[in-house]
Amino acid sequence: MVVKEPRYLAERARLKAAEETHAPSRAPEAAPREAGREPVLSLRGITKRFGAVQALQDVDFDVHPGEVVALVGDNGAGKSTLVKVIAGVHSPDEGHVLFGGRKVAISSPTAARELGIATVFQDLALSDNLDVVANLFLGKELLRGRTLDEVGMERRSWELLRQLSAKIPSVRIPVVSLSGGQRQTVAIARSLLGDPKVVMLDEPTAALGVAQTAEVLNLIGRLRESGLGIVLISHNMADVKAVADRVAVLRLGRNNGTFRIRDVSHEDIIAAIIGATAEAPAPRARHNQES
């Protein structure tokens, strides 16, 4: 689709301002996060076809404990398909997955969750009319005898949100009345209830303003500090630069480079995404600017 290309280019202009906003969430002195550590999740040679469409071709992907890996790529590059393979929604045609160094078959979303892989999809899947507690425990309610343990669930909700330093005014208000950032926080908190080792976030800041984006990025930073491996799908290069340790680029279903974020420029990431070298902006974008 044509909409994404100008969006990337426009982000060049946004980058400076946004970097200032997000700067506190990066620790510049942080040690190389993956050095000497086993990945918690590794994909090797993953191939996935949908009929004639080759969505993924021989893709490798690693996430280490305490690391944020951004997964980027243009529309149709295969990001969602890769996430769905990891989340147990699609099974790969070829290749294998290692989790904690062990070869695993992730045959269903339930299998993924039981292994310790949590996914926050872009639509968040929250129930607007239910309150925060009910959303956090939807489908895994705590029971006390035969009745719901409302007190226990409320206490656990507060604990969890406090751990995340989440700014939620009350856990007894319907999530429809929360801001976009607060809703994202609730969705992330819910994914943490299963005590995962890997959390995948699909475009967590796409619908958020500047302050809420900073809040969610700070939350991602805290999850990293707690030792989780985090996969962040994002079209926003400022977010990627602000919070990721590494960035993995997919292009047309294949790996097109993995970079340590400190070693790579914004332009290099864009070039890997769109497959260009030095000739950006693309002719279409230049044409649009002139007209």
Ligand SMILES: Nc1ncnc2c1ncn2[C@@H]1O[C@H](COP(=O)(O)OP(=O)(O)OP(=O)(O)O)[C@@H](O)[C@H]1O
């Ligand atoms: N269920 C499906 N059936 C058929 N084709 C599919 C299916 N899911 C994805 N595809 C195709 O696989 C390719 C990769 O799609 P995917 O959704 O993984 O891309 P993406 O990187 O997530 O793109 P976007 O940034 O637009 O979300 C595309 O050509 C898409 O049309």
Ligand SMILES: [Mg+2]
């Ligand atoms: Mg997608």
